[in-house]
Amino acid sequence: MLIKNSPVSISNIKDKISCKYCDKRKKEKEEEEEEGEEEEEEEEEEKDYVRRRKKKHKKSVKSIRIKEEEEEVEEEEEEEEEEEEEEEEEEDFWLSQGKILWHFGKRKYREKDSQSPRSTLFCRFLRHTEEHGGSILAPLPQE
Known part of the structure; x- marks a missing residue:
């Protein structure tokens, strides 16, 4: 029988007594928890990767749009310059004709x-x- 005020209690005895089955169960639970955490981390990393790819894609789409707009503006400017040159040539021709x-x-x-x-x-x-x-x-x- 245990004495109430003794330093040895049932919980202390249970901790000291171990069986192979209990130890194995504890290890399996710990491994499962670790695997679950690792899987969650991998999922978060995949989500982050997907988010980064989407951001890069948006940035690349924006940069492509900006480049296209710049090219359109340059083409319009070139067309205007060509029209002005044609007008000047026509004007010079008619002046030369009197x-x-x-x-x-x-x-x-x-x-x-x-x-x-x-x-x-x-x-x-x-x-x-x-x-x-x-x-x-x-x-x-x-x-």
């Missing part, structure tokens, strides 16, 4: 165009403005 170009806003009119119905309206408008003293058209200087 035809007078009249500037009206951004549009340029040749003497030859005065036969079309639009140009007759334009000519009427010119006469009207010249009658009132406001000549808004000026011939290009001939070289």
Whole structure:
């Protein structure tokens, strides 16, 4: 029989007495817990990897879009430059032919165009403005 105030108690005795079966069970439980933790860590790592890949993909998609927009802007600028060069070449050609170009806003009119119905309206408008003293058209200087 155990004495109540003795330092030896049932719990102390149980801890000291061990059987192979109990030890084996404890080890298995610990291993299962460790494996569960490892699996959770692996799952978290996989999720993190997927998140990083998605972020990289989004960044790459954004960078591709930005590059495409920049290329479009460059192409538009090149087209505008080509149009301006063509206009200058046409202007130089008509000046070399001795035809007078009249500037009206951004549009340029040749003497030859005065036969079309639009140009007759334009000519009427010119006469009207010249009658009132406001000549808004000026011939290009001939070289």
